[in-house]
Amino acid sequence: MLNLPFDPIKRAKEVEELVMEGLARKYYRFRPANYYGGIATADLVGCPFLCAYCWNYGRNLHPEMSTDKYYSPREVANRLLFIVKRKGFNKVRLSGAEPILGEQSFEHFYQVLKDIYKANPGLDFILETNGLLLGYGAGFGRRLSQFESLEVRVALKGFDEESFENISGSERRFFELPIKGLGKLIKRGINARPAIMYEMFGPEGIGKIDQRLRAYEVRPEELEIEYLEPYPFVLENLKKRFIPLHE
Numbered sequence: 001m002l003n004l005p006f007d008p009i010k011r012a013k014e015v016e017e018l019v020m021e022g023l024a025r026k027y028y029r030f031r032p033a034n035y036y037g038g039i040a041t042a043d044l045v046g047c048p049f050l051c052a053y054c055w056n057y058g059r060n061l062h063p064e065m066s067t068d069k070y071y072s073p074r075e076v077a078n079r080l081l082f083i084v085k086r087k088g089f090n091k092v093r094l095s096g097a098e099p100i101l102g103e104q105s106f107e108h109f110y111q112v113l114k115d116i117y118k119a120n121p122g123l124d125f126i127l128e129t130n131g132l133l134l135g136y137g138a139g140f141g142r143r144l145s146q147f148e149s150l151e152v153r154v155a156l157k158g159f160d161e162e163s164f165e166n167i168s169g170s171e172r173r174f175f176e177l178p179i180k181g182l183g184k185l186i187k188r189g190i191n192a193r194p195a196i197m198y199e200m201f202g203p204e205g206i207g208k209i210d211q212r213l214r215a216y217e218v219r220p221e222e223l224e225i226e227y228l229e230p231y232p233f234v235l236e237n238l239k240k241r242f243i244p245l246h247e
């Protein structure tokens with residue numbers, strides 16, 4: 001039973017132990033996806049947050065219960081490269097959960113990046129992350145800065161402490177870590193930008209997050225806005241947490 005709100009750093013460590021075996025990580029699917037004009041996608045398991053609108057809520061709530069397989073970095077890279085070749089794509093990403101839970105999962109991700117770029121240096125890799133461990137851990141940004149075609153999209157889960165706690169399920173004192181992580185990447189010259197879900201923020205929330213981004217020298221003009229997939233279970237989870245939807 002997971003009581004809300006929780007400490008997401010502690011949960012990241014616990015989840016990492018469940019989804020990593022050495023440098024192999026649990027994945028549940030490899031697929032071509034239509035986003036970004038066509039992208040090879042590896043869906044992984046395990047996230048420190050438990051967002052009310054997460055489309056992978058069940059797996060992220062119970063990573064220990066999934067029967068999904070563990071894949072080495074080389075296996076993940078090979079499967080992504082196979083999809084790229086078959087579909088004629090030039091982009092790859094990991095999705096479905098959080099790639100960076102700590103040192104061990106970062107090392108897995110780093111090796112996937114290395115294998116991908118060794119085989120095909122012209123590919124764009126899009127890292128979709130909640131930014132928590134990028135703000136908390138040291139050295140991740142430095143190691144990522146060697147990959148010139150890496151794009152990082154940090155999905156922010158609230159516009160202030162209270163909305164962050166309601167949406168992500170994490171204690172409000174961790175609200176600024178993802179923004180801090182984003183700021184650290186930008187300072188290193190990495191192509192990184194913030195993203196938000198419009199229905200969670202509305203115009204007022206966007207105004208508030210603009211201010212917080214500026215404090216970490218992140219340009220609010222780069223904010224990417226995405227829109228909610230209103231799956232019935234997502235609407236139910238939002239209702240349970242009393243989260244209003246902005247139109």
Ligand code: SF4
Binds near residue numbers: 097130
């Ligand atoms: S950060 Fe992303 S993967 Fe993790 S719970 Fe939230 S929406 Fe799901």
